Amino acid sequence: MAQDWIDIGATSAIEAGMAATVPVEGGEEIAVFHTMQGQFYALVNKCPHKAGPLSQGIVHGDSVSCPLHNWRISLATGEALGEDKGCTPSIAMKVEEGRLFLSRAAVAATRTQVPQKAC
Amino acid sequence: MNAQTAVKSGDPAQTAERLVVIGNGMAGCRAVEEILARNPARYKVTIFGAEPRVNYNRIMLSPVLAGEKSFDEIVLNTEQWYTDNNIDLVSGDPVESIDRTRKIVRSASGREEHYDKLLIATGSDPFLIPIPGADLEGVVTFRDLDDVERMLAAAKSGGDAVVIGGGLLGLEAAHGLSLRGMKVTVVHLMPTLMERQLDEAAGYLLQSELESRGQTILTGANTKIIHGVEGKVVGIELEDGSRVKASIVVMAAGIRPATGLAKQADLECERGILVDDNMVTSDPAILAVGECVQHRGLCYGLVAPLWEMCRALADHLTDTPTGYHGSVTSTKLKVSGIDLFSAGDFSGGEECEDIVLRDASRGVYKRLVLKDNKIIGAVLYGETADGNWYFDLLKKEEDIAEIREGLIFGQAFTQGGNTLDPSAAVAALSDDAEICGCNGVSKGEVVACINNGAHSVDAVRGTCKASASCGSCTDLVEGLLALTLGDEVEQGAATMCGCTSFGHDDVRRLILEKSFKSIPEVMQELHWSTPDGCSKCRPALNYYLLCAWPGEYVDDQKSRFVNERLHANIQKDGTYSVVPRMWGGITTPQELRAIADVSDRYGARLLKVTGGQRLDIFGIHKEDLPAVWADLNAAGMVSGHAYGKSLRTVKTCVGSEWCRFGTQDSTGLGVKLEQMSWGSWMPHKFKMAVSGCPRNCAEATIKDFGVVCVDSGYELHIGGNGGIKVRATDLLCRVDTEEEALEMSAAFIQLYREDAHYLERTAPWLERKGLEWIKSQLLDDPATVPTLAARFYHSQQFMQDDPWAQRVAGDRRDLHSHLGAIGADQLEDA
Ligand code: SRM
Ligand SMILES: Cc1cc2nc3c(=O)[nH]c(=O)nc-3n(C[C@H](O)[C@H](O)[C@H](O)COP(=O)(O)OP(=O)(O)OC[C@H]3O[C@@H](n4cnc5c(N)ncnc54)[C@H](O)[C@@H]3O)c2cc1C
Ligand code: SF4
Ligand code: FES
Numbered sequence: 001m002a003q004d005w006i007d008i009g010a011t012s013a014i015e016a017g018m019a020a021t022v023p024v025e026g027g028e029e030i031a032v033f034h035t036m037q038g039q040f041y042a043l044v045n046k047c048p049h050k051a052g053p054l055s056q057g058i059v060h061g062d063s064v065s066c067p068l069h070n071w072r073i074s075l076a077t078g079e080a081l082g083e084d085k086g087c088t089p090s091i092a093m094k095v096e097e098g099r100l101f102l103s104r105a106a107v108a109a110t111r112t113q114v115p116q117k118a119c
Numbered sequence: 120m121n122a123q124t125a126v127k128s129g130d131p132a133q134t135a136e137r138l139v140v141i142g143n144g145m146a147g148c149r150a151v152e153e154i155l156a157r158n159p160a161r162y163k164v165t166i167f168g169a170e171p172r173v174n175y176n177r178i179m180l181s182p183v184l185a186g187e188k189s190f191d192e193i194v195l196n197t198e199q200w201y202t203d204n205n206i207d208l209v210s211g212d213p214v215e216s217i218d219r220t221r222k223i224v225r226s227a228s229g230r231e232e233h234y235d236k237l238l239i240a241t242g243s244d245p246f247l248i249p250i251p252g253a254d255l256e257g258v259v260t261f262r263d264l265d266d267v268e269r270m271l272a273a274a275k276s277g278g279d280a281v282v283i284g285g286g287l288l289g290l291e292a293a294h295g296l297s298l299r300g301m302k303v304t305v306v307h308l309m310p311t312l313m314e315r316q317l318d319e320a321a322g323y324l325l326q327s328e329l330e331s332r333g334q335t336i337l338t339g340a341n342t343k344i345i346h347g348v349e350g351k352v353v354g355i356e357l358e359d360g361s362r363v364k365a366s367i368v369v370m371a372a373g374i375r376p377a378t379g380l381a382k383q384a385d386l387e388c389e390r391g392i393l394v395d396d397n398m399v400t401s402d403p404a405i406l407a408v409g410e411c412v413q414h415r416g417l418c419y420g421l422v423a424p425l426w427e428m429c430r431a432l433a434d435h436l437t438d439t440p441t442g443y444h445g446s447v448t449s450t451k452l453k454v455s456g457i458d459l460f461s462a463g464d465f466s467g468g469e470e471c472e473d474i475v476l477r478d479a480s481r482g483v484y485k486r487l488v489l490k491d492n493k494i495i496g497a498v499l500y501g502e503t504a505d506g507n508w509y510f511d512l513l514k515k516e517e518d519i520a521e522i523r524e525g526l527i528f529g530q531a532f533t534q535g536g537n538t539l540d541p542s543a544a545v546a547a548l549s550d551d552a553e554i555c556g557c558n559g560v561s562k563g564e565v566v567a568c569i570n571n572g573a574h575s576v577d578a579v580r581g582t583c584k585a586s587a588s589c590g591s592c593t594d595l596v597e598g599l600l601a602l603t604l605g606d607e608v609e610q611g612a613a614t615m616c617g618c619t620s621f622g623h624d625d626v627r628r629l630i631l632e633k634s635f636k637s638i639p640e641v642m643q644e645l646h647w648s649t650p651d652g653c654s655k656c657r658p659a660l661n662y663y664l665l666c667a668w669p670g671e672y673v674d675d676q677k678s679r680f681v682n683e684r685l686h687a688n689i690q691k692d693g694t695y696s697v698v699p700r701m702w703g704g705i706t707t708p709q710e711l712r713a714i715a716d717v718s719d720r721y722g723a724r725l726l727k728v729t730g731g732q733r734l735d736i737f738g739i740h741k742e743d744l745p746a747v748w749a750d751l752n753a754a755g756m757v758s759g760h761a762y763g764k765s766l767r768t769v770k771t772c773v774g775s776e777w778c779r780f781g782t783q784d785s786t787g788l789g790v791k792l793e794q795m796s797w798g799s800w801m802p803h804k805f806k807m808a809v810s811g812c813p814r815n816c817a818e819a820t821i822k823d824f825g826v827v828c829v830d831s832g833y834e835l836h837i838g839g840n841g842g843i844k845v846r847a848t849d850l851l852c853r854v855d856t857e858e859e860a861l862e863m864s865a866a867f868i869q870l871y872r873e874d875a876h877y878l879e880r881t882a883p884w885l886e887r888k889g890l891e892w893i894k895s896q897l898l899d900d901p902a903t904v905p906t907l908a909a910r911f912y913h914s915q916q917f918m919q920d921d922p923w924a925q926r927v928a929g930d931r932r933d934l935h936s937h938l939g940a941i942g943a944d945q946l947e948d949a
Contacts (some may be wrong), residue, residue, distance in 0.1 A: 065654035
């Protein structure tokens with residue numbers, strides 16, 4: 001039986017306040033965020049507005065500002081904050097002994113679901 | 120406002136008594152303000168001033184000399200004030216005689232004015248040591264704006280300066296001149312600097328600090344002769360025969376009360392004009408205030424006592440006499456980066472005890488002199504926050520026996536308070552504790568003015584004037600605002616963003632004043648309300664820090680918008696466009712070949728000529744960027760910063776090389792401008808252009824900085840914008856040579872870099888500040904352009920490093936690569 005978690009790399013590979021990308025064969029690219037407070041989150045790397053790459057936004061607190069038109073997206077829920085409406089699927093993940101793991105089921109789901117409708 | 124001007128107001132109230140004031144200085148005008156505040160209709164006022172200008176804050180001449188303030192910023196009463204209050208100002212026309220029997224004063228121009236009450240506020244004259252050479256050209260004093268202008272003119276050509284006198288005035292002059300680029304020697308007769316305010320230990324700390332800043336300090340040195348050649352000063356000779364070279368000598372050896380006029384009118388004088396507790400002289404119709412008076416045997420040389428005198432005077436002239444009873448004074452030195460406070464008597468003696476605290480590693484020295492359990496003197500160096508508190512205890516002659524043990528550690532410590540809570544310290548001050556020394560405002564007065572509706576620092580400054588001068592008490596005023604209003608404190612300017620209550624200007628000022636060196640430090644010290652800011656304030660702070668500390672501050676990639684982080688423009692599909700620099704719009708076959716090759720190799724989907732005279736390569740993936748740049752670098756091309764809040768393009772036309780109308784080499788100048796300024800980070804993008812003649816084919820008049828060449832030279836235009844809101848430039852000036860055009864451009868850029876708010880283009884900036892302000896910054900004083908330009912060149916040393924080459928060399932690989940990839944096989948049976 002395959003494991004439930006996929007090891008994608010070391011926590012130290014992402015500087016606090018930045019994000020890194022993980023392409024998924026046949027699925028959506030995933031953005032993994034490391035906040036300044038030390039939390040890690042994963043979202044599909046597509047803004048609910050016009051699919052801007054969220055991994056390239058400015059991370060602040062528990063949110064990221066999209067690089068294209070500055071929508072603010074919650075890292076925990078993937079939901080647009082403030083006046084804007086929309087949601088990006090968030091990918092369950094865990095941190096163990098300095099390694100980052102993505103939920104295999106959540107990653108697999110990006111291959112079949114249209115991101116905008118996923119949440 | 121030069122030469123003689125007379126602001127004449129209509130409708131002099133017929134019934135009012137006539138009050139004539141001699142001296143349009145700090146005391147004279149303050150006295151009038153105090154009278155108006157009590158009874159605006161009582162007197163019809165005429166003020167004579169020897170200086171050809173309105174009243175300004177004399178103590179701020181030091182920051183003006185040092186380049187930290189402009190004259191406009193230190194004006195206390197504008198022309199409007201005189202008009203609004205129906206005051207006749209006769210400036211640039213000194214009073215020459217007083218006829219006490221006819222009650223008339225007569226000015227140099229022959230103007231006569233009758234008075235019912237006469238107020239003499241003539242201040243002091245600088246003391247010129249009577250030595251040979253004291254009358255040479257280049258020997259100046261430090262008393263008024265003309266003196267500052269003379270010093271600035273001398274500083275313009277650099278060289279050596281000698282300041283005679285190591286007191287407050289001399290050291291501020293020396294500081295200003297050395298900031299202006301002169302090599303300064305201070306010659307002081309006594310063994311210790313500022314010996315009237317400092318003891319030996321503090322004097323020593325001060326001297327070593329000044330020496331480490333490059334000044335030469337000669338103590339125990341007596342000037343014998345000032346040498347000159349052809350009537351101009353070349354240096355000084357000391358008693359011991361040694362000589363010091365100088366193209367300017369500042370005499371700051373002391374002041375003498377200006378009593379000439381009073382003596383001539385037979386008023387009783389000793390060192391100063393004798394006055395009683397109501398500031399009345401030996402003639403009951405004549406009063407005097409300020410540095411020219413002698414009260415109970417004392418003459419004063421600081422402003423705080425003047426404010427008290429003016430209050431007593433106004434009380435008396437409006438029939439509610441309260442009387443002036445003398446002042447105890449305290450001193451602060453206005454030299455940036457040096458904290459020094461002194462008050463009272465610290466000469467020590469038999470019955471006195473000292474409490475001393477030294478912390479060598481932090482350069483702190485504190486000494487309190489006690490007598491009969493009271494503080495009689497205080498000297499603080501390096502840490503002066505408790506100065507006001509000690510001074511308050513001293514003035515009130517408070518018994519300190521109970522708090523003696525912790526006294527030297529300061530107010531917070533003795534009150535068992537939390538040292539980190541500044542509002543506790545403000546709260547603990549008594550109502551009559553002085554908050555603003557410059558303007559003589561007590562805590563009670565500030566609180567009253569807040570309760571009357573002044574709900575921001577600006578409003579407080581505008582009403583009771585606290586912190587309106589040197590600003591060193593701004594913290595205290597802010598503390599009082601917070602204390603009095605709780606959460607209702609209004610901010611003067613709009614705040615930077617929702618994370619802070621500070622506006623852009625305040626943040627920029629505080630970064631410099633408090634030497635904040637990192638984003639977390641700014642956020643911590645300025646009480647940011649979010650843990651790490653937002654996408655608005657982070658890039659702004661990153662820029663402000665970069666601008667403030669060139670070569671020192673390390674750019675924070677996390678606070679950069681993606682384009683500036685990846686040095687390319689993000690497109691709607693998440694790919695990037697790449698624009699290499701094409702200096703002045705010129706290219707070569709090799710460059711074009713390299714661009715073509717790169718486009719083929721990395722599958723660019725579009726090659727486009729931009730509106731900025733260069734080529735844009737579209738559709739590059741972030742992983743391929745370093746490889747694309749490597750190829751472009753190899754052909755000699757660097758980043759065009761088409762993505763940056765930085766210099767974009769310099770558009771040019773063909774100019775005199777080819778064009779039949781061209782007057783100058785516009786292409787060549789464009790290339791030089793671009794080479795000088797590429798790579799610099801700015802508040803917003805910055806575009807330049809050079810046109811070879813007024814036909815203006817390069818559209819220079821809608822650029823941030825545009826040059827239009829003409830037969831006789833170069834017209835320099837600023838503040839244009841072709842973007843969302845079109846704005847044509849304003850003409851800044853015309854210069855003769857290419858070098859001058861380049862230098863002016865550097866100075867203008869630096870002024871913009873240092874003053875504008877983040878994301879403010881030059882056009883809105885210019886409109887906010889006013890063309891006149893920008894012109895006066897760049898044109899009034901010939902020393903400022905080289906100074907600003909020098910700061911720009913200095914920062915360019917660290918900026919002109921091609922960001923593409925750094926990435927090609929392996930810098931920040933993580934930004935261009937994936938963390939990992941997930942293959943289909945890993946997901947198969949999920
Ligand atoms: C590529 C180019 C259009 C072109 O194909 O010609 C261009 C493209 C963009 N311009 Fe521009 N501007 C380009 C010349 C201009 C010009 C013409 C000029 O420079 O002479 C102007 C008017 C002149 C001016 O700035 O005063 C211009 C005024 C703007 C503005 C409005 C600025 C303003 O102050 O109002 C913006 C919006 C902004 O900056 O906020 C903008 C923004 C943009 C952005 C950066 C939009 C964005 O934020 O993504 C576009 C990026 C496209 C890309 O990915 O490359 N662009 N843009 C030109 C690049 C010039 C270069 O070589 O660097
Ligand atoms: C560079 C500098 C820095 C200083 N720094 C500080 C400081 O940090 N703290 C501090 O407390 N004090 C400081 N002082 C001292 C302070 O400026 C003075 O105490 C204060 O200005 C005195 O006010 P006043 O009105 O008596 O004299 P002034 O402000 O000098 O005003 C007198 C005015 O009368 C005019 N006048 C003279 N004769 C005539 C006449 N016959 N007819 C018409 N007008 C006449 C003069 O031109 C002058 O404008 C500083 C002074 C200088 C020069
Ligand atoms: S005008 Fe400028 S910002 Fe607008 S679409 Fe064209 S390139 Fe983009
Ligand atoms: S695509 Fe993210 S804000 Fe528009």
